[in-house]
Amino acid sequence: MKCPNCSQENKSSTRLCKKCGRDLTLPPVWFPDWRWHLRALSWIFLALIGFFFTASHFLHRLPAPYDQRDIPKEMTPWLNPNKIVAP
Numbered sequence: 001m002k003c004p005n006c007s008q009e010n011k012s013s014t015r016l017c018k019k020c021g022r023d024l025t026l027p028p029v030w031f032p033d034w035r036w037h038l039r040a041l042s043w044i045f046l047a048l049i050g051f052f053f054t055a056s057h058f059l060h061r062l063p064a065p066y067d068q069r070d071i072p073k074e075m076t077p078w079l080n081p082n083k084i085v086a087p
């Protein structure tokens, strides 16, 4: 069998590579390829999108003023200085 570390051809009965001494009874080390990265990043991205919509759904159900998107006019008088806000 071929050594996964140094590609040295060894007898199938041997347990250690005769060139580098790697234990051949261990399974070869797995490294994630680009497909694995793409799939993992897609799942993370979808989870973040789902979390965003879930959080915004529950935030919009909160009572006022936490569900307001517009800032009240009386809080921004510099935006309309000539208008007097009725009390």
Ligand SMILES: [Zn+2]
Residues within 6 Å of the ligand: 003, 004, 005, 006, 007, 008, 017, 018, 019, 020, 021, 022
């Ligand atoms: Zn080897």
